[in-house]
Amino acid sequence: MEIDRQRIQDDLRGIVRGDVLCDPLSTMLYASDASIYEIQPVGVVRPRSTADVVALVQYAGEQDLSIQPRGSGSGVAGESIGPGLVVDFSRYMRRMQIDPTDSTVNVQAGLTLAELNRNLAPLGRWFGPDPATRSITTMGGVLATNASGSHYLRSGSARDNIESLRIVTVDGQWLDVSKHHPNDPGTPGRLARGLIEIKNQYQGCLEQLEQAPPARGGYRFDGIVDDQGRVDLAKFLVGTQGTLAVVVDATVRTEAIPTHRGVLMLFFHRLESAARCAVRSLQYGPVACDLMGRRLLGIARETERQFESVLPRETGAMLLLELQGESLDELNDRLQIVASELSRGNDAAFQTTSATDQVTRDRLWALCRRVTPRLSRLKGPGLPIPFTEDIAVPAERLPETLIAIQKTLRDHECTATIFAHAGHGHLHVRPFIDLSSQSERNKLREVAEQVAEVVWKHGGQVSVEHAAGLSRSALLPKQFGDFWPAMGQIKRLFDPHHRLNPGKLFGAVLQKPDENLRPIGESIEVTSDTRTLIPAAERIVQAARLQNVAVPELPVLQQWSPGAMIDNAVNSCNGCARCRTTAQSERQCPVFRMTRHEEATPRAKANLLRGVLSGNVDVGSLTGEHAKSVADLCFNCHQCRVECPATVDIPKIVGELKAQYVATNGQSLSERLNCRLDTIAAVGSQLPWLSNVLIHNGLARWLAEKLFGLTAARPLPAIAPGSFMRYSARRRWTKPSAGDGPKVLYFVDHYANFHDPDIGRALAEILQQNGIAIYVPTSQSGSGMARITAGDVKGARRIARRNVRMLSDAIRSGYQVVATEPSAVLCLKHEYPSLLDDEDAYLVARNSFEACDFLRALDQHDQLDRDLQSVDLEFAYHQPCHLRVLDPDPASIHLMKLIPGLNVEHIEGGCSGMAGTWGLQRKNYRNSLRIGWPMISAMRSSGVHRACTECSACKMQIEHGTEIPTIHPLKLLAYAYGRLPKVGEELGLASVS
Numbered sequence: 001m002e003i004d005r006q007r008i009q010d011d012l013r014g015i016v017r018g019d020v021l022c023d024p025l026s027t028m029l030y031a032s033d034a035s036i037y038e039i040q041p042v043g044v045v046r047p048r049s050t051a052d053v054v055a056l057v058q059y060a061g062e063q064d065l066s067i068q069p070r071g072s073g074s075g076v077a078g079e080s081i082g083p084g085l086v087v088d089f090s091r092y093m094r095r096m097q098i099d100p101t102d103s104t105v106n107v108q109a110g111l112t113l114a115e116l117n118r119n120l121a122p123l124g125r126w127f128g129p130d131p132a133t134r135s136i137t138t139m140g141g142v143l144a145t146n147a148s149g150s151h152y153l154r155s156g157s158a159r160d161n162i163e164s165l166r167i168v169t170v171d172g173q174w175l176d177v178s179k180h181h182p183n184d185p186g187t188p189g190r191l192a193r194g195l196i197e198i199k200n201q202y203q204g205c206l207e208q209l210e211q212a213p214p215a216r217g218g219y220r221f222d223g224i225v226d227d228q229g230r231v232d233l234a235k236f237l238v239g240t241q242g243t244l245a246v247v248v249d250a251t252v253r254t255e256a257i258p259t260h261r262g263v264l265m266l267f268f269h270r271l272e273s274a275a276r277c278a279v280r281s282l283q284y285g286p287v288a289c290d291l292m293g294r295r296l297l298g299i300a301r302e303t304e305r306q307f308e309s310v311l312p313r314e315t316g317a318m319l320l321l322e323l324q325g326e327s328l329d330e331l332n333d334r335l336q337i338v339a340s341e342l343s344r345g346n347d348a349a350f351q352t353t354s355a356t357d358q359v360t361r362d363r364l365w366a367l368c369r370r371v372t373p374r375l376s377r378l379k380g381p382g383l384p385i386p387f388t389e390d391i392a393v394p395a396e397r398l399p400e401t402l403i404a405i406q407k408t409l410r411d412h413e414c415t416a417t418i419f420a421h422a423g424h425g426h427l428h429v430r431p432f433i434d435l436s437s438q439s440e441r442n443k444l445r446e447v448a449e450q451v452a453e454v455v456w457k458h459g460g461q462v463s464v465e466h467a468a469g470l471s472r473s474a475l476l477p478k479q480f481g482d483f484w485p486a487m488g489q490i491k492r493l494f495d496p497h498h499r500l501n502p503g504k505l506f507g508a509v510l511q512k513p514d515e516n517l518r519p520i521g522e523s524i525e526v527t528s529d530t531r532t533l534i535p536a537a538e539r540i541v542q543a544a545r546l547q548n549v550a551v552p553e554l555p556v557l558q559q560w561s562p563g564a565m566i567d568n569a570v571n572s573c574n575g576c577a578r579c580r581t582t583a584q585s586e587r588q589c590p591v592f593r594m595t596r597h598e599e600a601t602p603r604a605k606a607n608l609l610r611g612v613l614s615g616n617v618d619v620g621s622l623t624g625e626h627a628k629s630v631a632d633l634c635f636n637c638h639q640c641r642v643e644c645p646a647t648v649d650i651p652k653i654v655g656e657l658k659a660q661y662v663a664t665n666g667q668s669l670s671e672r673l674n675c676r677l678d679t680i681a682a683v684g685s686q687l688p689w690l691s692n693v694l695i696h697n698g699l700a701r702w703l704a705e706k707l708f709g710l711t712a713a714r715p716l717p718a719i720a721p722g723s724f725m726r727y728s729a730r731r732r733w734t735k736p737s738a739g740d741g742p743k744v745l746y747f748v749d750h751y752a753n754f755h756d757p758d759i760g761r762a763l764a765e766i767l768q769q770n771g772i773a774i775y776v777p778t779s780q781s782g783s784g785m786a787r788i789t790a791g792d793v794k795g796a797r798r799i800a801r802r803n804v805r806m807l808s809d810a811i812r813s814g815y816q817v818v819a820t821e822p823s824a825v826l827c828l829k830h831e832y833p834s835l836l837d838d839e840d841a842y843l844v845a846r847n848s849f850e851a852c853d854f855l856r857a858l859d860q861h862d863q864l865d866r867d868l869q870s871v872d873l874e875f876a877y878h879q880p881c882h883l884r885v886l887d888p889d890p891a892s893i894h895l896m897k898l899i900p901g902l903n904v905e906h907i908e909g910g911c912s913g914m915a916g917t918w919g920l921q922r923k924n925y926r927n928s929l930r931i932g933w934p935m936i937s938a939m940r941s942s943g944v945h946r947a948c949t950e951c952s953a954c955k956m957q958i959e960h961g962t963e964i965p966t967i968h969p970l971k972l973l974a975y976a977y978g979r980l981p982k983v984g985e986e987l988g989l990a991s992v993s
Helices: 003-015 024-028 050-063 113-123 139-144 186-201 203-209 233-237 271-284 294-303 328-341 358-371 373-377 395-411 443-457 469-494 538-547 566-571 590-595 602-613 619-623 625-631 639-643 650-665 669-675 677-684 688-696 698-708 724-730 750-754 758-769 785-790 793-812 822-836 839-846 851-860 881-886 891-896 922-941 952-962 969-976 981-987
Strands: 019-021 043-046 067-070 085-088 096-098 104-108 162-168 174-177 246-253 260-268 288-293 317-325 351-355 416-421 426-433 525-528 531-534 553-555 743-747 773-775 816-819 848-850 874-877 903-906
Touching: 003 019, 003 043, 003 050, 024 043, 024 602, 024 625, 050 067, 050 085, 050 162, 050 174, 050 246, 067 246, 096 113, 104 113, 113 139, 139 246, 162 233, 174 186, 174 233, 186 203, 186 233, 186 469, 203 469, 260 271, 260 328, 260 358, 271 288, 271 317, 271 328, 271 395, 271 416, 288 294, 288 358, 294 317, 294 358, 294 373, 294 416, 317 328, 317 358, 328 351, 351 358, 358 373, 395 416, 395 426, 395 443, 426 443, 443 469, 531 566, 553 619, 566 602, 566 650, 590 922, 602 619, 602 625, 602 650, 619 625, 619 650, 625 650, 639 650, 639 881, 650 785, 650 793, 669 677, 669 698, 669 785, 677 750, 688 698, 724 750, 724 758, 743 758, 743 793, 743 822, 750 758, 758 773, 758 969, 758 981, 785 793, 785 822, 793 816, 793 822, 793 839, 816 822, 816 851, 822 839, 822 848, 822 881, 839 848, 848 851, 851 891, 851 969, 874 891, 891 903, 891 969, 922 952, 969 981
Parallel strands: 043 085, 067 085, 525 553, 743 773, 743 816, 816 848, 874 903
Antiparallel strands: 019 043, 096 104, 104 246, 162 174, 162 246, 260 317, 260 351, 288 317, 288 416, 416 426, 525 531
16 A cells, blocks of 8 residues: 555544545545546545544545545446545445424435435325435435436425535534524624625626526525525535535425326327427426437337337337326326327327326336436447436427437437436436547547537536536536636635535536546456457556556456456446445345445446456455455345346456455365365265264354354254265166157256255156156266355366266257256356356256246146145245346246145345355354345244245245245145145145145
8 A cells, every 4th residue: 555545544544433445446446436437536434423524524634635525426427536535425324313293304414315215105205306316326415416306396406305404614614504694603604694795796697597497506596595684505505516515414304295196108209299298298287207219218128128018119209297186086187188188289199108006107117217227238339428418408498409419419420318307408318439439539528518508509507416527517617607706706615725526516627528537448468378368458558668567467267258358347337336226126235235335336346357457456456355355245146237237247257356366365264165065965965864963063063163164053954864866866867868758957956965855856756747857967066156156266167067068968968957956057057158158058058947947938838737736825935036137037936826725925025145155154144144134024024934935045044034944836836746745744734645
């Protein structure tokens, strides 16, 4: 660590109770946000309290360091990055206080808007402004950018809902600010006097600015002085983007959740027609009015199957209106009137659809809310870049403004996606730019300037609710014209030394839109064995020559194909922060939900590896303990890969990070043990009675914990009297089938082989019931998932190569591969191609199936025997993470619903927290239970006394946390066929005949 960084870190750790991180690896994780920019800070501070913020600001003043406040880092303009000290409020400062008798709530800067509204919901209230990123954006960010969102027509923006603020000034004062008279004593009175003087001096400019759209940015004076001459400092500070004070917490006004809400979706052939109808619709009082262009709709159809049936192919634009009402009948009448009126005339909608029920309404809203994040799923050199978006024009001028902007983009040979909160003229335009091409980068500044000219010509403004940041601040001197000097006076009044988020919104030197871009297309040399995969960029080569050192080189240990090279995988993460969500409908990222550390986020792993590839982080750091600690915050559940808007393969990135460490340092004894549990179980199965005595013996467990790190607190599954492979040999299933009918190769996992052979027997009985031959080759090995998760790529590749060779030969002989353990199927379908990257691995991936999914496919083709006996029981079902990756629609529920009398309740409580062998380790035991607690609580509160799941690790966690006996769904199906009577005995049922 550089000496100055070390000194700053040591100083701050002496005065701040929160986290202080100044090493290059940690600061690299905060060098970017959801924008296209990257600036590595000198340090990161995660304060625990207001006292920490006060001490930090005072220290920064003494050392002349700038401060960049930050929440989730979801900003698209680069507003939360900079070279000074980044202050991350999202880790600790997330408390809130609700007064049930009042309509206000006090909330700290680091709490997300979605969490605030979840806590308000039982009171029938919410915070009205709803920016698209509300599930991840913090209240500090909402207030800093004056966020509004789709429902501006109903709730206004954040400044319309502020009561008071607690701030820390640039000189370290902690103040409560609301409405203050200029004659008040102290700093609040001084600030009020200063603002009144500036307001009086620039009255003419302010009157002109107030002609701009109501949703706008900058330092705003409208509505801050009341009839008594008091200045609303809280309202003034909202939207100032952290440039005047550091917001610690706020008291905001809430509103009642509407009784009834209805959504009307209208489809048009032309964008201009939709825009004109949006203006017409305002007379009917919508509370939201969003517009989407053709390209966004096409992307929605391609990336979300549920929208294919909703969106007509000929649609050129779509308009979504929301109306509210106290009566459902009245609301339906209004929806029908609006649909009828907007389906007439030259700009008529050619098709409409409406909904008032919550499920359908939420599905229609999802189209608007989810399609913009999905833009990053597009493949190809050019992606829609958010450097010109965040535009506001008077709503009535939106149609002509859209036409003019499209013409400007065509002149620059650019296409773009268009989304608008059309009811209040707020427009988001994202041109397609290839940031890896210098000629394309050169377009950024000119396109930004000329689009801004169009906006100004039509009476609008740029930088409305997504901050000016690094993208748009350089445009503001021209936008504000004669008022620009007043902004300088305001900055000097609050922050005379320009320490708070300098160069944003106002500054003597403002970055141009094409500066400090992420180093896309510039990499150190990347090699694999003796082959160069990516040559070093010229900039890096020249820098190495000047320093007289070797060109940095990263020898990768996994297979990276030309179509999915390591730099492409890393750069496809745009930092949108979606992986920080805590929404109950999603699962990513289980570890982040528990720790709330930025290091735990999936994007942190991409940022770390991008820092290495760009040369900003030393390659050697990947073999250090710090990089390992970041990589170990991923236990390979793959939920981020599925739920990431860009489908970034974070698990593979983590696999590379872990492999780099293991290749140099090896594995600890505990890690080696966890990677070889199948071998240990094989040895134990020779004397199962002795093994089970040791498994349940307290002293033996205590020794295992001390010597091998295997927690003594978690019960371990007993070793079965005989393995499934031995049973298969007796049944002659270990020999290939001689018949020509359908046949299956059963890929046996460690748990079904040594701990619960009845799972394999259940599958075999079901297949035989349906006339399908089973083959269980003795040459197969365990899947190796534990080795992959631990970073033992060499050992995992050896296992994969042996299994792929055996399985591919069988597939060519007409077999389909079926496994009962979800992690084993995920290995075959996803992990093995990453390890081997050969045709046989892809052949195995295409022909491997999870057992329930395989049986559901048979049923869908009317090839599954439905002659099932009644089983009058109720089960709570948990879907394992690895199975959710393979298919979000659980096949086992489909199968269990075929059984007469069987009732299945799908419990969605998130990840179980077990994560294979991860939860067996003493160091992870408590965290495993914390992660799995929502699922455990949901199981307990369900009132169901039996559970089922496909995953053996999830079964262990359910039984440990709830004491509810848990069974594999295949056993129930086999029992319903009358083929596995012992299952009935376990369930307390009579035999089915």
